[in-house]
Amino acid sequence: MKIDDYALLLKLNEVGTIRGTAKAILISQPAVTQRLKYIEEHFGQEIYIRTPKRLRLTPSGELILNHAKEVIEREQSIKNMLAESSKEVQGTLSIACSSLISQRFLPAILGEYTNTFPKVAIDLVTGISEDIKRNHKNYHVCIIRGEKLKESTCLRLFDDPLYIFDTEPFPEGKLKERPLVSFSSDDSMHELVDNWLYYHQDEIKPMKTITVDQIETCKQLMKQGLGMAVLPESVSGTMKEEYPHIPLMLEKEPVTRDTWVCFQEGVRKLPQVDRFINALTSQSFL
Missing domain, CATH: 3.40.190.290 (D-Maltodextrin-Binding Protein; domain 2)
Structure with a gap:
């Protein structure tokens, strides 16, 4: 048994599927299946039961997985001691x-x-x-x-100030109604934006929300005029020179990440x- 074989058992348990594990460690599904078969033959026990949704550990598999964790931890421990x-x-x-x-x-x-x-x-x-x-x-x-x-x-x-960008101006004293393009992020980012919009609902009202997976896609959709986008300064680059924008402020303080x-x-x-x-x-x- 190699260290990589023990690491594979842990990754299979973490991801839950052979397909997902293969994608995560950048090898083919047949290669993962073959390595798992070898490990099970080595121990003479079935480690995982294949179900439609995910892999399930057998009682023997639980013992073997605990052993795998110990082996990986000992390996990392000795590497750390050698590095120190x-x-x-x-x-x-x-x-x-x-x-x-x-x-x-x-x-x-x-x-x-x-x-x-x-x-x-x-x-x-x-x-x-x-x-x-x-x-x-x-x-x-x-x-x-x-x-x-x-x-x-x-x-x-660092603190990263947030700005709302658009291809259209942000008029003072007038309600701006436009779609809002957002990107997948953690809940804290969405809470910051939602909270700011709540306190500025008399000035800015999103007509609908377009959600994309990547921040770069969000930027490009905004640049094509599909709607507003809230972006951190760290990724806005020269956009502040090219597109209408306003900083997100609450109680005269910038909203930052x-x-x-x-x-x-x-x-x-x-x-x-x-x-x-x-x-x-x-x-x-x-």
């Missing part, structure tokens, strides 16, 4: 990062980091902040938007993690 004792910065750096940050800022930061520390292996997962928060203990470092993580050390990286780097106590003892956190906190984002 080494004078050279090496080992694995696991990062979970908000999609927006991973698109806008992270490539340049990681490029410089890996040039400086080429022996560090990067394990990167991107997604919505709420999903990252649910599994934050699986990563050395989490870069999230909105509310910071509880029971973690969190350092604020905080961006945090969060990590568990003691993880900075790992040199590769400490150097990465230093790189993040010394960065100028806006």
Whole structure:
């Protein structure tokens, strides 16, 4: 049995389907099925029952999965100890990062980091902040938007002001009725926008909401005149020079999204993690 085989069992349990697991780890479904068959033959036990909706652990599977967790934890523990004792910065750096940050800022930061520390292996997962928060203990470092993580050390990286853009002007003293284009994000982002719209309902009234999956799609639909869009400054670029916009303000204060780097106590003892956190906190984002 290889470490990757134990990791596959954990991923199958997390995702729940062979198809979803294959997509997550970037190999074919037949390859996942074949590896699972090999693992079950190795232990001489059926680990998962295939049901129409998801894989279900057998009683033997539960024991084997607990064993897999212990093996992975011991492997990571020894890697951490070796990294701590080494004078050279090496080992694995696991990062979970908000999609927006991973698109806008992270490539340049990681490029410089890996040039400086080429022996560090990067394990990167991107997604919505709420999903990252649910599994934050699986990563050395989490870069999230909105509310910071509880029971973690969190350092604020930057505040990101929100603006509402349109191809049409925002007239003073007159109700503006237009569709609103929004992008998939965590609940805290939608709450900020809904709260602002509530307090400005005499000025701006969305006629309907068009929801898309990506922020870039949202920007392009706004640029084509399909409606208004609330966007953070970090992704607006030169849009403030090109399109009518107003800042989101409540009680004369800007409405912003905080961006945090969060990590568990003691993880900075790992040199590769400490150097990465230093790189993040010394960065100028806006």
